[in-house]
Amino acid sequence: MTSRLAAAASPYLRAHADNPVAWYPWGAEAFDEAARREVPVLISIGYSTCHWCHVMARESFEDPDTARELNNGFVAIKVDREEHPDVDEAYLAAASAFTRNLGWPLTVFATPEGRAFFAGTYFPSEPRGGMASFRQVLAAVREAWTQRRDEVQQTADAVVEALQTARDAASAPSALPDLDALAAAARTALAREDREYGGFAPAGATMATPKFPTVPLLRFLQAPALADVVPEATATVDRALRAMASAPLRDAVDGGFFRYATRRDWTVPHYERMLTDNAGLLDVALDAGDDETARGVARFLIDVLQQPGGGFAAAQDSESWIDGQRDEGGYYARDAAGRAVLQPPAVDGKIVTGWNGLAIGALARAGLRLDDEHLIDAARWAADAVLEANVGPDSLLRRASLDEVVSPAPATLEDYGLLAGGLAALAAATGELAYAVRARELVDACLSGHGAPSAPGGGDPVLTAHGVPGAASASDGDRPSGPSALADAAFALWLLGAGERYRQAAASLVEARAEQAPAEPTAHGALLRVAAQLAVPPHQLVVITTAGDALTAAARRIRTDLTAVVTPQQARAFAAAGFALFEGKIGEVPTVYDCRDFACRLPVTDLRSLSEQGH
Template sequence: MPNHLAHETSPYLLQHADNPVDWRPWSDEAFEEARRRGVPVLLSVGYSSCHWCHVMAHESFEDEATAAYLNEHFVSVKVDREERPDVDAVYMEAVQAATGQGGWPMTVFLTPDAEPFYFGTYFPPAPRHGMPAFRQVLEGVRTAWTDRREEVRDVAGRIVQDLAARTGIGLGPGAPQPPGTEDLHAALMGLTREFDAMRGGFGGAPKFPPSMALEFLLRHHARTGSEGALQMVSATCEAMARGGIYDQLGGGFARYAVDATWTVPHFEKMLYDNALLGRVYAHLWRATGSDLARRIALETAEFLVREMRTEQGGFASALDADSDDGTGRHVEGAYYVWTPGQLREVLGEDDAEFAAGYFGVTEDGTFEKGASVLQLPDGAQPVQAERVASVRRRLLAARERRARPGRDDKIVAAWNGLAVAALAETGAYFDRPDLIEAATEAADLLVRIHMDQHGRLARTSLDGTAGGHAGVLEDYADAAEGFLALSAVTGEGVWVEFAGLLLDTVLRHFTAEDGTLFDTADDAEALIRRPQDPTDNAAPSGWTAAAGALLSYAAVTGSTRHREAAERALAVVRALGARVPRFIGWGLAVAEAALDGPREVAVVGPDGDPATRALHRAALLGTAPGAVVAVGEPGSEEVPLLLDRPLLEGRPAAYVCRHFTCDAPTADADALAAKLGG
């Protein structure tokens, strides 16, 4: 019999709708039920492509005896962290403070007033590696709640007080100042110290794609000419592209590598990673002309459109790491890995031997049970382009006959905003109008389904229906970023208007008087504290993403209010950039743009005129950090940057400005490119 999750819109919650555990969604009703019965709440937080979430579900939540014990002694609440990042954030902070680590599934026990008192992540069904069995944990919590309830409530109250004391990130005395040249140089030195010169990336295992830090380094190189910054980007991007973290057959990146060499990934594929990384490779091509960067940017964009696009024109959240291995077992990586024997079955002896050498498939394997993750190891056989293309085509066709990983079709506003920006720019750089069209359709979905007439966003949708949870700061910021990038590419000013609506909501409902930003709106559901975090995680923080969108919007419209809000928000980057540059990379990238201007490029000319197109392309390919671009017919009034910008002696012209003060216009695309670092 279905539990209380049967009518939810989250695919992750629906995966648990038939569990014998009487799950409830996060709701007032769940906590009212706990108060009525006088029992604690089990809060379990995960997401649909989380491998260990699936493991714990199979071992414990599908077990009838465990479920019966939970149903008798607890109210059980299941949360999709992608749908409710606010709930995830406040309780993850408590887990990390109490245990020194975090992760998913997150397992927290709460009082009926939602105050946490016992924490963990994955618990096995039997004691293992020093971890207690889940049933032992349940029994221990139940005993403490029954025998020492007031003591438990006191502990929970102290934890909430401690969390409350952490709230409120101040920007120091005096007027908040964004980072200056010395601050950004100090951040560069910090990244240089942490750079893995042998294998690319930063730090050791597990190794995550450093998308935001790479964007900062590209912009720093563009502003200062630092070859060291560019070398770190190039080396990291090549190592990832050659490694197992990149899908050598179908394109797209896995979430992270479990090792320091990018060889074995955790196989789930996330929308945000691929949007961010696709944009990084496109920007690396723009800076260097690298053939590898061009290939990876295009393959990643094509992966997004082929594998992640939904019927409604948006982009799904994730692909699972696990899939059926052909024997009925759900196994991580089963869709992606190969043995030499499997290569021979598909390719025959000669091509299998060639493919094994080219992709690093060995008898011993690089993964489990003699299987290998495809990569392009150093010393791979010389490229035979036609043969490689044939091998890839046949292996991909064979792989598509395997059981596919599950897909989380939930549309997340923030991550679709990132995808819009990546696809629009990639389509423009490489003359792929199909990618620009895909970006436009996703942006249209955000407006039609997620956005109301007051500029308020729903966090998620599924099958064309908006979910019931309010958008958080990253949704507004990343959607605005996507709209502004799309306007720059298409010349359609309406996207600037939509970005303005979202950013006005940011200023009205997410911004404190001192310029600090909160992750939830001032009228959002009250949790045990209001989450606020300026540091990047897997995607840019809402705080610094908002700073970037505010800065770009101000550059396109001339709005002093939005410019000042961006600069106040960037003050936190000055405080953190030198200390933790890996974790505030997007803020550093935005600070580079602010320091450079950013430059504002207005291109005026008849639509379809080859000279207009040439100037527009030169503007888009300029590497000046965070430069904004507007293009339109002479006399266009849709975008303020285009106002009072006449043709040059009757010819299409481009104006390069800072703070709406412009250099002399040019009709020469090469001269424009030189001005913008193209």
């Protein structure tokens, strides 16, 4: 038995606290113990809504005999990949040297210095289908460690050397992609559209090919800059959204989307539901003009994932208890009445800083566009919760918190960028200067050092201490990468009038990946969206108002790069704080200032004039 995980800031770790495995949380203590005992380290990485993580736990980590072998020959570390994304990325990169089938659970064997020498994913409790059992793997690794230590060390060193070489060979900065390059990138992505079922699929895909929402790519294709040069991009996104929203991928009861579909026609979902996917799809639906889907996703975020303290939970599990047994998806197969008599799947209540930033921004934009203060209030509540709970004693952001327990894991560049972007959107929706100032502070903290932007405090201290390299380059998978998130936040600050240095920061972050991103749009959707915003002059709308009125309501519905709704007093406060967009924005109430091509038109005070300006 171990109690080392009982007080963790991760439901995933807490769920393993009573395992017979003597788990350590991620940290220097585990590696020090492995060095003292001269044994290898097992690093088991997963997350709380991972189905096969649950399976391996039940089959192996809860088995006393397996635990005995593990405890006798190894130091075992349990890692929540959502709490420690840098650790996850580093060992995924290392695991790629041993298996092409990367995923979770991720099972990595490393030296006491943290260097991987063997890795895999799920291992069954009994050998099957050509796959060794977990106990067979433990025995083989232990035999190699005790009988062929030099070979093991050479393998570990070779992996580290190869990863470092890959990092050093990352592409040098290139010029910002122009509209022609962005249009070509969009067409590259559109060539993979599944015209029969919507979304994207590789050539030769069968009905058994899984389908993912690919939110960052959809957001790139929705970039206003593409509307004239690749008009089919918008139609492609609309088809994908309609297909997903009308398929079992979307829950018919509460409006939330599942992680992915296991079949090409968006059926048979993998039933876990992620905060990141749903926050992103809220933005997709909003810009597609699908208010019904947008409101449904917002309802799921607030009713299911928002926690009593205000922050948004990381995910909802795929499994639940039905008739005394664990059942994957059975709860979601029932209608509202059928669910009412069941215990719903567990929610991973971990409040991840950056992921909350995604939800805060999406809800703020949705509340503004849909004229729904309830959505804006939910975003404000979450922002206040994260800014209070997810801060360490050194006043730096932390990656996550759970039940007022703050994680020791430092916030990543992704966290700083996504939270800053969400706060900037919330400032525009509420007119509250404090959110814009905090967003500026977060971005400045990442830009203050020498060299490439980075999160304050550096990366993971254990990886740094042992010289374990991370992934060679960041990419936008199911959500924006750290560089993409920071670029987007810097651009948002520029739109608010914070100064040219923020546009330059956004451009530099895009230029660092400008050579590879257009050629690989599926992996760089978020970065390409920022590039598309940088490629054309912005459209900003400042609405000066004190109460609900027809002009403000009409202005809220206009699609722009930035719409800010403020009172006259708030406008003066923004201007005094250095947000130049608001300078001189005074006069009658309500008033709309329409700024395009770096020039503001004459202020508008009536609906007819707003319509005459092309809205």
